[in-house]
Amino acid sequence: MKKTYVLMLAKNFPSSHPKAGRPTGFREKFLSGNKLHTIRANFPLWVKRIREVQEGKAVLSIRQWEGRPYLSRQVIIGCLTAESGIGIQKLTFQLDRDGCASFNFFDIDGHYPELSSLAENDGLSVEDWKEWFRGYDFSQPMAVIQFGKFRY
Numbered sequence: 001m002k003k004t005y006v007l008m009l010a011k012n013f014p015s016s017h018p019k020a021g022r023p024t025g026f027r028e029k030f031l032s033g034n035k036l037h038t039i040r041a042n043f044p045l046w047v048k049r050i051r052e053v054q055e056g057k058a059v060l061s062i063r064q065w066e067g068r069p070y071l072s073r074q075v076i077i078g079c080l081t082a083e084s085g086i087g088i089q090k091l092t093f094q095l096d097r098d099g100c101a102s103f104n105f106f107d108i109d110g111h112y113p114e115l116s117s118l119a120e121n122d123g124l125s126v127e128d129w130k131e132w133f134r135g136y137d138f139s140q141p142m143a144v145i146q147f148g149k150f151r152y
Contacts, residue, residue, distance in 0.1 A: 003058035005049045007038065007145070009077065011064045017131050026123050027064055027077050035123035036150045039133070039142050043090055046143035050088040053081065060086060062147075085149035093138035103130055108144055108152040121150070 009026040013019040029035035040046055052058040060080040066072040080086045094105040103115060119129035136142070144152070 002056075003052060004061050005053070005058055006061050006063055006074070007040075008069075008074070009035075009038065009062060009064050013128075014132070016135070017128070019128065019131075024123065029123040030062060030077055030147065033148070036121040036148065037144050037146045039091060039122055039144055041136060041140065041142055043141040043143045046145060047088055050086060050143075050145060053086055056082045060145075080147060084147065087146040087149075087151060089144040089146065089152060091142040091144050102138075103133075111152040113152050 009030060010024050011027070013022050013024055015021075026035055049058065049060070053060050061076055062078045062080065063074040063076050066075050089109045091106060091108050093102065094107070096102040096105055106112075106115075106118075108118075115129070116126050119126045122129060124132060
């Protein structure tokens with residue numbers, strides 16, 4: 001029996017976001033192929049999990065909460081396997097002139113996509129993406145979990 005790793009996609013914008021409570025549309029974007037990836041903290045953990053999926057030892061179950069997070073049941077949106085082309089890339093933020101990590105200086109495995117492409121492929125506008133990730137620890141690499149064969 002294969003391991004199952006669960007990856008939750010937010011149904012609504014978080015309370016810290018200006019669009020708090022409004023639908024993200026992530027489910028529909030994932031199912032239509034317009035949400036190419038998700039970005040998560042804890043890169044080392046996700047590398048291990050995605051490698052297991054790529055090796056056929058695990059599956060990645062994409063889910064959403066039916067209602068309130070942790071207080072309702074999880075609804076399965078999809079299941080990704082090695083055949084899905086799933087992958088992982090390292091998102092690293094560089095320091096700006098003031099020594100602060102910046103949305104404007106980043107790379108993904110040595111590639112330098114536009115922030116607009118990164119946000120769009122994550123299912124968000126640039127403004128929504130910046131608000132979503134405001135407050136994250138950019139001194140640590142983040143995981144870009146690719147749902148298919150797309151890579152930067």
